[in-house]
Amino acid sequence: MTARLIVDLHALDTNIRRVQTRLAPAELMLVVKNDAYGHGISRVVPRALALGVSWFGAFDVATAAAVRRAVGDGPRIFVWLVPGRQEIGDALTLDADVGVGDADVLEDVAAVAAARSQRARVHLKIDTGLHRNGIRPEEWADAVGRARSLQDAGLIEVVGIWSHIAEASDDEDDAARAAFDHAVEVARAAGLTPALRHLAASAAGTTRPEFRYEMTRVGAFCYGIAPAGGPSAADLGLTPIGTLTASVIAVEGNDAIIDIGVFDGLPSPLAGRADVGTPGGARRLLTVGEESRVEGWPGMVPGDDVVIYGTGSQGDPTSTDLAEALDTIGEEIAVRLSPAVRREYDDARSALQS
Numbered sequence: 001m002t003a004r005l006i007v008d009l010h011a012l013d014t015n016i017r018r019v020q021t022r023l024a025p026a027e028l029m030l031v032v033k034n035d036a037y038g039h040g041i042s043r044v045v046p047r048a049l050a051l052g053v054s055w056f057g058a059f060d061v062a063t064a065a066a067v068r069r070a071v072g073d074g075p076r077i078f079v080w081l082v083p084g085r086q087e088i089g090d091a092l093t094l095d096a097d098v099g100v101g102d103a104d105v106l107e108d109v110a111a112v113a114a115a116r117s118q119r120a121r122v123h124l125k126i127d128t129g130l131h132r133n134g135i136r137p138e139e140w141a142d143a144v145g146r147a148r149s150l151q152d153a154g155l156i157e158v159v160g161i162w163s164h165i166a167e168a169s170d171d172e173d174d175a176a177r178a179a180f181d182h183a184v185e186v187a188r189a190a191g192l193t194p195a196l197r198h199l200a201a202s203a204a205g206t207t208r209p210e211f212r213y214e215m216t217r218v219g220a221f222c223y224g225i226a227p228a229g230g231p232s233a234a235d236l237g238l239t240p241i242g243t244l245t246a247s248v249i250a251v252e253g254n255d256a257i258i259d260i261g262v263f264d265g266l267p268s269p270l271a272g273r274a275d276v277g278t279p280g281g282a283r284r285l286l287t288v289g290e291e292s293r294v295e296g297w298p299g300m301v302p303g304d305d306v307v308i309y310g311t312g313s314q315g316d317p318t319s320t321d322l323a324e325a326l327d328t329i330g331e332e333i334a335v336r337l338s339p340a341v342r343r344e345y346d347d348a349r350s351a352l353q354s
């Protein structure tokens with residue numbers, strides 16, 4: 001198999017620094033779900049740590065475990081999918097902070113903490129309108145009251161209050177923020193003193209200062225991927241860090257057959273809708289199957305490299321461009337890439353710098 005994702009660690013450094021500068025004084029929580037959006041936790045996370053990132057957003061316990069392996073003890077890991085006591089126990093073993101968006105989960109966290117004689121660090125999630133997960137506003141007062149009791153009993157410590165917003169329209173986001181601020185007031189009135197409020201992700205976090213609070217959870221922009229809504233990554237001076245290439249394995253008439261396809265995570269609906277970068281310039285992706293077919297170029301030969309997505313320079317598409325060709329969000333292409341596709345890490349420029 002010739003397909004490989006080349007990850008530019010220097011570009012990762014630059015993106016993270018730009019995002020940190022933009023968010024300051026709010027802290028960056030680097031979101032690393034889906035194996036750091038397909039780029040590889042084991043390399044991305046230590047790199048971020050070296051730049052002073054001390055919070056990692058892990059989604060599930062398996063991801064949290066990979067982060068802990070990569071960073072060792074100390075850096076904070078936030079895991080917000082802990083559906084049962086097993087996962088909660090695993091999260092506490094990893095010394096992770098847990099996101100709690102449900103009154104039953106709050107009870108489970110307390111029960112697990114009690115059984116382990118450990119105090120769980122909890123971030124309570126208010127549902128500010130997405131209805132995906134989160135404590136409903138009408139249940140919030142009871143939930144924070146209960147959390148206060150559990151905190152007084154030494155089982156939990158409410159260190160944060162958070163929510164997730166659509167970042168699709170300013171009006172909806174503003175309404176969500178008002179609901180969020182109200183929830184924080186209710187929690188404080190109940191005697192909780194959460195030090196961390198976190199609400200926004202890439203789009204609102206980078207463009208709207210009032211959404212940053214003490215911490216902002218950013219994934220897409222750190223990888224140079226544009227999220228739904230908001231400015232493009234390029235507008236903010238961010239570069240895609242992953243370049244996916246595959247080689248020509250055969251020439252058939254006017255077409256080149258390339259060594260990448262659906263089993264590598266290339267979505268078949270891209271056929272006929274997207275261009276890829278070839279030595280002859282941008283060419284249409286004609287079919288996506290087990291292998292894929294690309295409109296040819298003069299002088300093409302087996303072994304030529306084709307850029308499926310990359311930095312967007314020299315006419316190559318970005319993964320955001322491919323996602324837009326499918327009317328989906330930027331990260332959707334990057335996170336689908338099969339773990340079997342080889343990852344290579346390009347560290348050349350930063351080695352020169354240091």
Ligand SMILES: *Cc1c(COP(=O)(O)O)cnc(C)c1O
Binds near residue numbers: 033
């Ligand atoms: C994925 C995710 C983020 C990061 O979103 P980006 O748009 O990639 O920055 C933040 N918070 C939660 C809860 C998420 O699931």
